[in-house]
Amino acid sequence: SFYCTLHPNMRGTLVVTGEGGGVPAPPTFEQALRIPKVLTGRHITIPMKRAQVRVMPTGPKTWMWTYGGSFPGPTIKRPTGSLTTVTFVNDLPAKAGAMTVHQHGGHQSSADDGQPATYLIGHGARRTYTYPLRERGRPEPAAFRFYHDHRMDRTAENNWRGLQGMFLVTDEREKRLGLPHGAYDVPLHLTDRSFTADNQLTDPFPGGGMHAWMTGPQAPPNDATVGKRILVNGQFAPYLEVKPGQYRLRLLNASTFSAYDLTLSDGRPLTQIGTGTALLPRSVERDDVLLGPAQRADVVVDFSGLEGQDVILSTVPRTDTTEGTGSRSAAIMQFRVRGSARQHARVPDRLRAVPAIDVPQKVDKVWTFGLTKDSHGSFWSIDGRMFDPDRVDYRVRRGTTQLWRLRNTTTMTHYVHLHEEQWHTVSRNGKRPPPWERGLEDTWRLDPGEYVDVAATFTDHPGRFMVHCHMLDHEDHGMMAQFEVVG
Ligand code: C2O
């Protein structure tokens, strides 16, 4: 295996990278929030290239590796059921190496899924991914997804440098619910980075990742890449001018490693209507929304009656959180409530029933997320093993419904992602899951000692798909496995 000499110090210690001199000053919200460009075509081409991005409000722009010259990349927005192709062209510097792109939350063939070690896009090459946006021939539910690099060993680095974009799947049935739309529907890509004095990204990956480290004299790579500044749509501390009406905010935690527990400054609730994978069956009022890496929440916030006021979106530390999830206190962005709203939006109590599923009587497969020790040291593992692209860890017969148990045996929280299917959360620690986990999911929080039972039917696509922790350092450092759909 590639990882046979993992360093004994790799134990998930939190290392906030770069930017010496302590915590940055509280933000002053100087720049207007950008909404990434939206691409709606049936055949989309996105060059991957190095580009300068306006991240900090003043001073030099930041050089990043981008999809299409912006960070985040363009938002792909497509009606469900409409076959979509996206061609990615690797125009990045040669030293960036080969890339692979995963549409997170999507249901696509194995070859189109962004495999970590095969079907790569070499320097100067291109690859077209086909997204049917269908399941069993029928349109999928509307969803808020994202696309990002998934290269084995280098996912943390490639994402840190900027290879991320949002992906919206819309449907007509959802439109009829009357939720806020148009300018009242705002995608917010949240992540964090650290910067040098001249606004360039720090390099938490000296030596070029796991391979270089394995074969050279470098220090072990960072195992907890946490940036000091939280960015929204690629900007530090932006503001958004809003009308005193209802806004649908699509919240995505696209960070490498950190969790954010999101709240509004005046204690205003967030009405959660979806997970990112699909709408919830019923809307649910929340005082705070905790999102780990790759988790999304579709929420509605009502700014009416707040004309002239400013509301701040913050992340607050949790008392029940565990070491290493990057919990912190920080103001993220500001909403300036101005003008007047002419709007006919509503949030129905009942949104969309979850499709019925026959949950198997007993668990088909337990996936254990652990820290494993061998004679070389400790490494992040699934079922006691490090990721090996040549090994299939579990086989599933196509057409069957499976009940899987995701179990965390470590002393820190992990955020576990399953590719390919959209899952029902059957239970959390043997109990009925909370209301915001009663929709469909693809990424779950697993606190130390927790287990979550999930069920899905494997349809359509044979081949290999990934299971992994979405804290990208953990993924790169072994906590990934693969299942194969056969027959
Ligand atoms: Cu968002 Cu396997 O990844």
Ligand code: CU
């Ligand atoms: Cu993890």
